Amino acid sequence: MHIAITVIFFAVVIFIKLKMPMWKGKYSEKLVNNKIQELPEEYVVFNDLLFESNGYSTQIDHIVVSPYGVFVIETKGYKGWILGRENGEYWTQTIYKSKHQFYNPIKQNAGHVRFLHHLLKCSTDILFIPIVVFNNSAELKVHADNNIVVKQI
Known part of the structure; x- marks a missing residue:
């Protein structure tokens, strides 16, 4: 009986460890969504969008259509030090x-923008x-001059 309980306990711990990054990411996306829902009514918000076109697909966390432009938001639920350069292939x-x-999220989001340009033929x-x-669990040590990377949710 004790062996079965021990095995179940370790199975649950392993499952939680494996799923934790997904939960952190979804939780961070929810926090961003809560903030952008506070925008004035002339802002139109779309969340967790999956697009497919010509055999390619992309998932975009948030799109905010505003009088000033279309904000394409990539959310990361990472903690610890985040080190990277704007043009680097990977960040740490x-x-x-x-x-x-992990893949540079600036480049990842640039891919989202290219995909939207192509999809909308704009x-x-x-x-x-x-x-x-x-x-807020991340300590950003990122060098980016031409892109917006923020920590606060």
């Missing part, structure tokens, strides 16, 4: 001595404003 998350590389008249948002 550091938590104590553990390091994890001219350069529409201003797309890409934004990358990290939750």
